[in-house]
Amino acid sequence: MKHTRDAAADPEFLPFFQPSLGEAEIEAVAEALRSGWLTYGPRVREFGRACARYLDVAHAVPVASCSAGLFLALKACGLRSGDEVVLPSLTFTSTLAAVLHCGATPILADVEDETLGLDPEAVAAALTPRTRAIVPVHMAGHPCRIGDLLDLARPRGLTVVEDAAHAFGATVGGKRLGAFGHATVFSFYATKCITTGDGGLVATSDDALARELELLSFHGMDGNAWQRYGDRGRWYYEIVRLGWKMHLGDPAAALGLVQLGRADELAARREAIARFYTEELAGLPGVVTPRTAPWAGHAWHLYILRVDPDVVSEGRDGLIADLTAARIGSSVHFIPLHHHPAYRDLLAAQASRLPRTERYFREAVTLPLFPDMSEAQASRVVAAVRASMSARLRA
Numbered sequence: 001m002k003h004t005r006d007a008a009a010d011p012e013f014l015p016f017f018q019p020s021l022g023e024a025e026i027e028a029v030a031e032a033l034r035s036g037w038l039t040y041g042p043r044v045r046e047f048g049r050a051c052a053r054y055l056d057v058a059h060a061v062p063v064a065s066c067s068a069g070l071f072l073a074l075k076a077c078g079l080r081s082g083d084e085v086v087l088p089s090l091t092f093t094s095t096l097a098a099v100l101h102c103g104a105t106p107i108l109a110d111v112e113d114e115t116l117g118l119d120p121e122a123v124a125a126a127l128t129p130r131t132r133a134i135v136p137v138h139m140a141g142h143p144c145r146i147g148d149l150l151d152l153a154r155p156r157g158l159t160v161v162e163d164a165a166h167a168f169g170a171t172v173g174g175k176r177l178g179a180f181g182h183a184t185v186f187s188f189y190a191t192k193c194i195t196t197g198d199g200g201l202v203a204t205s206d207d208a209l210a211r212e213l214e215l216l217s218f219h220g221m222d223g224n225a226w227q228r229y230g231d232r233g234r235w236y237y238e239i240v241r242l243g244w245k246m247h248l249g250d251p252a253a254a255l256g257l258v259q260l261g262r263a264d265e266l267a268a269r270r271e272a273i274a275r276f277y278t279e280e281l282a283g284l285p286g287v288v289t290p291r292t293a294p295w296a297g298h299a300w301h302l303y304i305l306r307v308d309p310d311v312v313s314e315g316r317d318g319l320i321a322d323l324t325a326a327r328i329g330s331s332v333h334f335i336p337l338h339h340h341p342a343y344r345d346l347l348a349a350q351a352s353r354l355p356r357t358e359r360y361f362r363e364a365v366t367l368p369l370f371p372d373m374s375e376a377q378a379s380r381v382v383a384a385v386r387a388s389m390s391a392r393l394r395a
């Protein structure tokens, strides 16, 4: 999938996201290719260690994607058929797919308006004797109330695997996500805070869990089997688990190492644009700008505006139509899981418990936000939102 502006096709089009890639990234990937390490190799190990240092967590296991990482983390934590897992419906399909691929039963809980993460009270109400895990999502890059969720989980012995696909670098009480729950899973997909193209990471403080993740992501192969073809390699290996092939490769890790070195710079740029949007749009009748809780450090993966359908003609669909007409990309994060055809039968009965998710879905629109966005581009977005509201606000 391509995430860059195709200037030749439409020079005016402002994409919803564009990765920030420079010569350093290109050179690092070229160097990895020249080295001959095309798959799991020394750069993957180095990238994992560098991510662990950045997140201040004992272990960080690079994997093929956040989707793969969520599945592996739940598997490694021992999730199985008959277990119930509490998760939000306001998320991407991967959060649920990981639960279902383990054979477990999803139990949906509503989100809060402030953080867009799981509402701890709704989670408490969803717990049963069969509950085995909670999978919170740090939506848009704003941390959920992870402390309150851990307070619910710990005394009951529940596993907490955090979906932090959007939230690399986000903080709670000044501490980066990564070492709160049993495992925290990040995405390095092209649109995320930092990218490896496709890729992900599972962070954990648990030595045994880290070892299990490494095994499961590499065929269940023992030891330093990745070195088999290196100068310290040997031919013998053993398969000690039924595993998968879900690890990262060296060219992607080389890209990730450069992006990791730029993580704070990229985050600062996104934050500056988000601040500009809020300064320009807060208080504009018809829209509500995103909030940041006082205890949270937002990673600003997404800037989600809410459009009040009671006062704006055609609500958020109207704003999206106006942005499209102004050649500005936008999106909706997310279509709740229980709305998708594949999951409707399974989840429809739980929809009545999700009033805030339903309302959010009617109102949400994601504006363009990426590090290399210029002030002129951000101003264009603000002007288009203002024009849309002044045309659509009902008297």
Ligand SMILES: Cc1ncc(COP(=O)(O)O)c(C=O)c1O
Pocket: 065, 066, 067, 068, 091, 092, 094, 095, 137, 163, 165, 166, 186, 187, 188, 189, 199, 200
């Ligand atoms: C909330 C959430 N979880 C998981 C994923 C999956 O990430 P990946 O593409 O790295 O598998 C995404 C991807 O957009 C996401 O938004």
